[in-house]
Amino acid sequence: MALSAKTREAVTKTMYAYASAYGRKDADGVAALLAPEVIGIGSEKGEWVEGRDEYVSAITRECAAFDDISLEYGDLRIAADGIIAWVATPFEMTITADGRVRHLHGRLTAVLMNTWDGWRFVQTHFSVPEGGEE
Numbered sequence: 001m002a003l004s005a006k007t008r009e010a011v012t013k014t015m016y017a018y019a020s021a022y023g024r025k026d027a028d029g030v031a032a033l034l035a036p037e038v039i040g041i042g043s044e045k046g047e048w049v050e051g052r053d054e055y056v057s058a059i060t061r062e063c064a065a066f067d068d069i070s071l072e073y074g075d076l077r078i079a080a081d082g083i084i085a086w087v088a089t090p091f092e093m094t095i096t097a098d099g100r101v102r103h104l105h106g107r108l109t110a111v112l113m114n115t116w117d118g119w120r121f122v123q124t125h126f127s128v129p130e131g132g133e134e
Helices: 006-022 027-031 052-065
Strands: 034-041 049-052 068-072 079-082 084-097 100-115 117-127
Touching: 006 027, 006 034, 006 068, 006 100, 006 117, 027 052, 034 052, 049 052, 079 117
Parallel strands: 034 117
Antiparallel strands: 034 049, 068 084, 079 084, 084 100, 100 117
Protein backbone atom coordinates (compact mmCIF):
# COMPACT_ATOMS: atom_id res chain seq x y z
CA MET A 1 0.00 0.00 0.00
CA ALA A 2 2.70 2.46 -0.94
CA LEU A 3 1.26 5.90 -1.53
CA SER A 4 2.39 7.31 -4.85
CA ALA A 5 3.33 10.97 -5.14
CA LYS A 6 0.62 11.36 -7.80
CA THR A 7 -2.09 10.00 -5.49
CA ARG A 8 -0.86 12.08 -2.54
CA GLU A 9 -0.93 15.22 -4.67
CA ALA A 10 -4.40 14.52 -6.09
CA VAL A 11 -5.95 13.67 -2.71
CA THR A 12 -4.32 16.71 -1.10
CA LYS A 13 -5.66 18.91 -3.90
CA THR A 14 -9.17 17.53 -3.33
CA MET A 15 -8.94 18.09 0.43
CA TYR A 16 -7.93 21.73 -0.05
CA ALA A 17 -10.57 22.24 -2.75
CA TYR A 18 -13.16 21.17 -0.15
CA ALA A 19 -11.78 23.58 2.46
CA SER A 20 -11.73 26.40 -0.09
CA ALA A 21 -15.31 25.81 -1.28
CA TYR A 22 -16.52 25.50 2.32
CA GLY A 23 -14.78 28.74 3.25
CA ARG A 24 -16.50 30.50 0.33
CA LYS A 25 -19.81 29.00 1.47
CA ASP A 26 -20.00 27.46 -2.00
CA ALA A 27 -22.36 24.49 -1.64
CA ASP A 28 -22.11 23.70 -5.36
CA GLY A 29 -18.32 23.65 -5.08
CA VAL A 30 -18.55 21.19 -2.19
CA ALA A 31 -21.15 19.11 -4.06
CA ALA A 32 -18.78 18.73 -7.02
CA LEU A 33 -16.32 16.95 -4.72
CA LEU A 34 -18.81 14.43 -3.32
CA ALA A 35 -19.65 10.95 -4.55
CA PRO A 36 -23.42 10.45 -4.97
CA GLU A 37 -23.43 7.95 -2.07
CA VAL A 38 -21.44 10.14 0.35
CA ILE A 39 -22.03 9.84 4.09
CA GLY A 40 -21.26 12.83 6.33
CA ILE A 41 -20.94 12.46 10.09
CA GLY A 42 -20.50 15.17 12.71
CA SER A 43 -20.08 15.09 16.45
CA GLU A 44 -23.51 16.48 17.37
CA LYS A 45 -26.74 14.53 17.70
CA GLY A 46 -28.43 14.28 14.32
CA GLU A 47 -25.28 15.09 12.35
CA TRP A 48 -25.48 12.12 10.02
CA VAL A 49 -26.38 12.66 6.38
CA GLU A 50 -26.51 10.19 3.51
CA GLY A 51 -26.27 11.08 -0.15
CA ARG A 52 -25.06 14.18 -1.95
CA ASP A 53 -28.39 16.04 -1.65
CA GLU A 54 -28.60 15.62 2.14
CA TYR A 55 -24.93 16.54 2.52
CA VAL A 56 -25.34 19.72 0.46
CA SER A 57 -28.51 20.65 2.38
CA ALA A 58 -26.59 20.33 5.65
CA ILE A 59 -23.71 22.47 4.30
CA THR A 60 -26.20 25.08 3.05
CA ARG A 61 -27.87 25.27 6.49
CA GLU A 62 -24.50 25.57 8.24
CA CYS A 63 -23.27 28.30 5.92
CA ALA A 64 -26.51 30.28 6.27
CA ALA A 65 -25.98 30.39 10.03
CA PHE A 66 -22.51 31.96 9.76
CA ASP A 67 -21.34 35.34 8.54
CA ASP A 68 -17.89 33.94 7.80
CA ILE A 69 -16.22 30.56 8.03
CA SER A 70 -12.81 29.07 7.35
CA LEU A 71 -11.46 25.54 7.52
CA GLU A 72 -7.76 24.86 7.97
CA TYR A 73 -6.12 21.46 8.19
CA GLY A 74 -3.13 20.32 10.16
CA ASP A 75 -0.82 17.64 8.77
CA LEU A 76 -2.77 15.49 6.31
CA ARG A 77 -2.11 11.82 6.99
CA ILE A 78 -2.99 10.08 3.74
CA ALA A 79 -2.97 6.40 2.82
CA ALA A 80 -4.40 4.65 -0.21
CA ASP A 81 -4.98 1.29 -1.80
CA GLY A 82 -6.03 1.29 -5.43
CA ILE A 83 -8.93 3.68 -6.00
CA ILE A 84 -9.60 4.25 -2.29
CA ALA A 85 -7.77 6.75 -0.08
CA TRP A 86 -8.28 7.68 3.54
CA VAL A 87 -7.21 10.79 5.35
CA ALA A 88 -6.92 11.80 8.99
CA THR A 89 -6.08 15.33 10.08
CA PRO A 90 -6.62 17.79 12.87
CA PHE A 91 -8.50 20.89 11.78
CA GLU A 92 -9.39 24.37 12.96
CA MET A 93 -12.67 25.88 11.88
CA THR A 94 -13.11 29.60 12.52
CA ILE A 95 -16.70 30.78 12.51
CA THR A 96 -18.10 34.29 12.77
CA ALA A 97 -21.79 34.61 13.61
CA ASP A 98 -23.62 37.57 15.10
CA GLY A 99 -20.32 39.40 15.57
CA ARG A 100 -18.86 36.58 17.67
CA VAL A 101 -15.80 34.63 16.52
CA ARG A 102 -15.51 30.97 17.53
CA HIS A 103 -12.61 28.59 16.97
CA LEU A 104 -13.36 24.89 16.77
CA HIS A 105 -10.43 22.50 17.07
CA GLY A 106 -11.27 19.02 15.92
CA ARG A 107 -10.40 15.93 13.98
CA LEU A 108 -11.42 14.92 10.51
CA THR A 109 -11.34 11.53 8.88
CA ALA A 110 -12.33 11.10 5.27
CA VAL A 111 -12.54 8.34 2.70
CA LEU A 112 -12.18 9.26 -0.96
CA MET A 113 -12.63 7.24 -4.14
CA ASN A 114 -10.86 7.88 -7.42
CA THR A 115 -13.58 8.21 -10.08
CA TRP A 116 -13.56 9.19 -13.74
CA ASP A 117 -14.13 12.76 -12.49
CA GLY A 118 -11.26 12.67 -9.98
CA TRP A 119 -11.08 11.95 -6.26
CA ARG A 120 -14.48 12.24 -4.58
CA PHE A 121 -15.47 12.06 -0.92
CA VAL A 122 -17.48 8.97 0.00
CA GLN A 123 -17.34 9.59 3.75
CA THR A 124 -16.39 12.44 6.08
CA HIS A 125 -16.39 12.57 9.86
CA PHE A 126 -15.81 15.94 11.49
CA SER A 127 -15.47 15.62 15.25
CA VAL A 128 -14.98 18.38 17.79
CA PRO A 129 -14.08 16.83 21.15
CA GLU A 130 -15.30 18.23 24.43
CA GLY A 131 -13.23 21.32 25.16
CA GLY A 132 -12.45 21.79 21.45
CA GLU A 133 -14.14 25.18 21.18
CA GLU A 134 -12.62 28.54 22.06
